[in-house]
Amino acid sequence: MWAPLVCVVVILAALPVVAGYIILMERKIMADMQARLGPMRVGPHGLLQPIADTVKLLLKEDIIPEEADKAVFWIAPVISVAAAMLAMAALAIGPWFQVADLNVGLLFIFGISALGIFGIVLGGWSSHSHYSLLGALRSAAQLVSYETAAGMAIVGGLLLAGTLSTREIIQAQSDYGVWFVFAAPVGFFIYVVASIAETNRAPFDLPEAGSELVAGYMTEYSGFRWALYFLAEYTNMIVVASIATTLFLGGWLRPFAGTPAFHFLDYAPPLVMLGISGYCVYRTPKQPMRMQQGFMAGVGLLMLLFAGILAAPLFPGVAAMFPGWKAGMYGAFWFLLKVGLYIYFFMWLRFTFPRYRFDQLMRLGWQFLIPLSIVNVMGIGLALALHRQWGWSHWTAFPLTTILTLAVAGWLGRAGGKTDKERAFVGET
């Protein structure tokens, strides 16, 4: 009875902090890729930067444009955040941590998080500014287009799983023995691209394209409301990463969960924590100020504590005292690790690629991803039929259909390239 409530409280309390630290990580990773240091001032290595940012945004003057539709302007960012947070309700972060195991779990996450679009569209409309309106229009068009592709990619995974419940999807992957990313790589690829577009991240960040539309739909927002939009964006990133993790990357399953030779991976969670802790301690004397040294050492000790908690179930005596503890914690560890890697991949793309133009974005969505996603669903259906009706083995059916799908992808890519040339804008007036 109380477990779901605890989960709700944990999600609501932890999410803003997590989002803040994802932003810090993003800035740090960006800095690392761009030959600079990133935030270094607030706390050791900028570790307190998110808190400073939050305080600054909360204290900032709240500006509402004169011509804005005040009520809508006020509620729009709240809609975005609420939708993103509500979607987390059906996530299964480890076998223990889940608010509600709905029997339409995955669709629930997908559908509810899609409601965040209203926050963007209404925010853009109510600001009463051309940039905001264009940003909102772009956003609406982009989300509707790419949601179709993402939905079809999910359908491919669901065909394999045969259920919508997040728990049972992961169970199905455990039963199959492989993660669905290996059974349906094309579907995973489509979902990755579509999910980047859905969260408005580069190279699909047209709704907020800094160099064209100033800040798109949030041009007129400042202070706390602006922070809410950011919270919604990063929460959405966690949500799409969680969908991908659940459906394609095996959820909370450890890599090679079924192979005894890889059982040593069970030692990874405490060892990783121990490694982080050791690094913090190693960095401690190098901090310039006494306070920063203390803080760094504190972080190291905290990580050591985590390592201890994670290591405890490895001892049979402790494991017997708290049955199921190990599964819950280690599941959460692997789930969050996969989510983190997925988000890291987003960031990597963002710092590498230029931005698409709007017509190119639409063409990619409608002429490449959506047809490909439909072909992908048919391919997976074919593979399942071959396996179930005609008794082919998995190892022949799935690679065969994947190759077929890839061939279609190549053909679509070539055809798309042709139309690109035909429609080149050269000299058109």
Add this chain to the structure above:
Amino acid sequence: MIPTSHYLFLSLGMFTIGVIGVVTRRNVLLILMSIELMLNAVNINLVAFSRLAGSAEGHVFAIFIMADAAAEAAVGLGILIAFFRNRETLLGDEMDLLKW
């Protein structure tokens, strides 16, 4: 346990409000939205009856109605855009070219 008749009254209320919207408002967009309300009211009815009978056929029909609503919205808004482009108005009673 909520008696099925309560669902029927809810559905009736929404349907009536939708009808009121359709017959009294001038804005075509609002008329379209009111039609959505009416379709929605019907869906509540279908699902409630489905629950009463313990069969899933009401759900199936509700899905058909949603598909229909999507088609109606797409075509309706398409017509609206074409009309607005020509006449720059959204008011239904100004759509009187065919009146004599």
Add this chain to the structure above:
Amino acid sequence: MADKRNPFATGAESTVLGADEIVLNMGPQHPSTHGVLRVKLRLDGEKVIGSECVIGYLHRGVEKIAEHRTYQQFAPYVDRMDYVAAVSNGLGYCETVEKLLGVEAPLRARVIRVILTELQRIASHLFWLGTHALDIGALTPLFYCLREREEILKIFEKYCGARLTTHAFRIGGLQYEAYDEFEKEVERFCKSFDKRVDEYESLLTQNRIWMGRTKGIGVLTAKEAIDYGATGPVLRASGVPWDIRKAMPYAAYDLYKFEIPTGQNGDTYDRYLVRLEEMRQSRLICLQAIENIPAGRIMARVGKILRPPPGEVYHSIESPKGELGYYIVSDGTVQPYRVRIRPPSLINLGAFEKMIRGHLLADVVAIIGTLDIVLGEVDR
């Protein structure tokens, strides 16, 4: 109802669909207009059907100021025009006044001038590449470019004490002798720089998104480019091998071998390639020049007070942006009677209207970027 008569109509009056067009005002405060350029765009949906550049937000009356300063006093002002290529501006001005006076700087001074000017060209192109890529949405090249530009600026700082508005040259030559490590540092930079350009290319040149965003965008044919008076990389990318360093050599450019890179299509992508190749060529010029810096004086014999004979002179150099020309009329006093500056950015900006028409809103920033304008120079 959309009010079509009012070109400044904002949200309240105009709609995306109702009106045939909406007017979007980009700038003067806009993240990607590279300064205070204001562009009024007439949009049909997202398609640009007309544009108008409004300039003058950074007008400081440089030409008028010149009439009230002595020749030497005016020299620092030209650094403030194209502030990302101050050395080139100074070179143009000093050479023009020297031509007016009928003196020539000593060879040593001219060679050092070439080295510094070519370094400045690399720095200017680096800054262009970084901001251009940023406009198109690639965040990372900017920081790589600034990293290399920093090394050039350090050389400037060591040479003359300033990084941006250097005022490196004097009329008649140089004020400062090259510092001890000058050749070594320039050589070290040039040796490492080739790989750096390859690095930028690996990020952008074959990138499909980059190609999609730049190929076929803002096309200028050779004839159009000449008709608009475009110069510099904008002209060369259209296939016209016109470079004043070759056509009318100044300073010591006749001593060095280099090539004029040209493009074929005259689109944004070609201009990008041309500028990248120009950076490589500039590097080669620098390497040739530091190999043999002749000994000797660095200052010609000019008096403390300059009184050029009455007359007029026009002299132009190839600045990173294009042909930078100075036209100076002297009435025989210590102050010029009139100075007229031909800023390449302004003339190139004239082609903007032609280049943008029919493209999309997102291409506006790409085309402003590819013209490589500096508003300090456009407005003067």
Add this chain to the structure above:
Amino acid sequence: MLDQVTFYFFATLALVSAVLVVTRRNVVHSAIFLITALLATAGIFLQLHAEFLFIVQVILYAGGIMVLFLFVLMLVNVDASMHRPQFNRQWGLGLLLALALGAELTLAIAAGRSGLPLGDPASAKMLEPSTQVVGKVLFGEYVVPFEMASILLLVAMIGAVVMAKKKV
């Protein structure tokens, strides 16, 4: 108990939002309240243990159709029609007739309540697991109507594209 609270909460929300939909002056506000009404209906579906329908309502109605509505709202000029009379000339008569229809339907339900077993719904167990049951019925008995619906959607899509295109 929780069941009843849920139902009456969502029912009230749906009805109040529905009233606001037809009375607001600003169409965008109407659209927002319509979204609320649709989501409240989705909540009622959930309360009726129709999970699949709940999520279809959220994705398709709220996430699809209403985004389309808002998209069009942004394209057209909302402000212009805001300062005009909102109700047409025969609104009095229309209201009367609509209310008469409502009263008639109320009577019908009241009359039918005694004849039909409208009181107690069947147990939710009969529809468990609802998604599978719906899927089996949809693709078993009703597969032909399903295909027809897909053709209807295709036709609607083509029609909408053709009509909204600028130059034919």
